[in-house]
Amino acid sequence: MEVEPALPDEDDGEFNSSASHGCGFRCSDDDQNDRRSQRRREICWQGCGRPAAICICPFLPPSPIPTSTRLVVLHHPHELRGNKLATLPALSRSLLLFESVRGRRLRHGCSPLLDSLSLSPSPSSPVLFLFPSLCSSRSAQDLARWAADTPLAARSEPVLVVFDATWSHAREMVAASLPFLSRFALQVEIGGGCDLGLEGASTFESDLVLRKEPWSGCVSTIEAVARALRVLEPDNRGAAIEEMLLAVLRAMVAFQARHLKPTRPRLRMRKKGQEQGECSPSV
Numbered sequence: 001m002e003v004e005p006a007l008p009d010e011d012d013g014e015f016n017s018s019a020s021h022g023c024g025f026r027c028s029d030d031d032q033n034d035r036r037s038q039r040r041r042e043i044c045w046q047g048c049g050r051p052a053a054i055c056i057c058p059f060l061p062p063s064p065i066p067t068s069t070r071l072v073v074l075h076h077p078h079e080l081r082g083n084k085l086a087t088l089p090a091l092s093r094s095l096l097l098f099e100s101v102r103g104r105r106l107r108h109g110c111s112p113l114l115d116s117l118s119l120s121p122s123p124s125s126p127v128l129f130l131f132p133s134l135c136s137s138r139s140a141q142d143l144a145r146w147a148a149d150t151p152l153a154a155r156s157e158p159v160l161v162v163f164d165a166t167w168s169h170a171r172e173m174v175a176a177s178l179p180f181l182s183r184f185a186l187q188v189e190i191g192g193g194c195d196l197g198l199e200g201a202s203t204f205e206s207d208l209v210l211r212k213e214p215w216s217g218c219v220s221t222i223e224a225v226a227r228a229l230r231v232l233e234p235d236n237r238g239a240a241i242e243e244m245l246l247a248v249l250r251a252m253v254a255f256q257a258r259h260l261k262p263t264r265p266r267l268r269m270r271k272k273g274q275e276q277g278e279c280s281p282s283v
């Protein structure tokens with residue numbers, strides 16, 4: 001399901017085969033191939049962790065941004081393995097109150113913060129887990145409506161739990177985590193959740209889509225967090241944080257889009273047999 005991204009071609013002219021550079025001599029094809037492969041291997045270890053040719057450090061904040069919201073991300077063990085489309089590394093470098101948990105389910109012992117709040121809920125730190133309702137009987141509350149109905153004092157330091165994985169893995173992870181989370185956390189969704197009757201957007205249709213999403217309303221982890229922080233952060237700080245995170249995502253999409261072959265987007269129609277209500281009963 002995951003797309004293996006192409007490394008960028010050096011199309012900025014620096015490595016054109018007939019180009020000369022500062023030494024005054026024309027490079028041989030071997031020299032240029034060596035330089036090209038060397039640049040492909042360079043990794044931005046001190047920053048974003050991506051290949052140097054597609055470094056997004058200029059788009060990251062100079063230091064992680066403090067927020068009122070504490071973020072806990074359960075990420076699937078496969079999600080970061082060689083996946084250059086993963087948005088989690090950029091997220092972790094952008095937000096200060098960020099906790100990453102590697103695994104397939106949340107339970108007691110995974111996160112000291114969640115353990116503490118599960119045993120002793122805080123009046124100002126509600127725990128919300130972000131995952132859309134995937135069937136007609138909606139299990140998730142709309143985050144914006146929840147925030148509007150909840151006094152600020154009762155949500156001044158919220159904890160937001162998100163799942164970073166492919167959609168099929170994320171559904172399994174949510175289901176496996178429910179016995180723990182349902183004791184003290186509320187399921188929320190953003191933007192009305194997903195529409196299983198409509199195909200999701202592709203990179204050709206949106207500057208915020210890194211890889212083809214299965215359904216309309218599905219978004220990447222970094223976009224989901226950006227949208228949620230816009231709602232959760234007090235004093236209108238959320239809009240600026242959202243825009244900063246979306247700028248990082250747009251930079252990643254722009255790098256990716258340069259190296260995709262254009263294809264005709266499929267008609268976004270309701271598929272036969274894919275009606276509302278067809279979902280995993282456990283979510």
Ligand SMILES: [Zn+2]
Nearest residue numbers: 044047048055
């Ligand atoms: Zn970088």
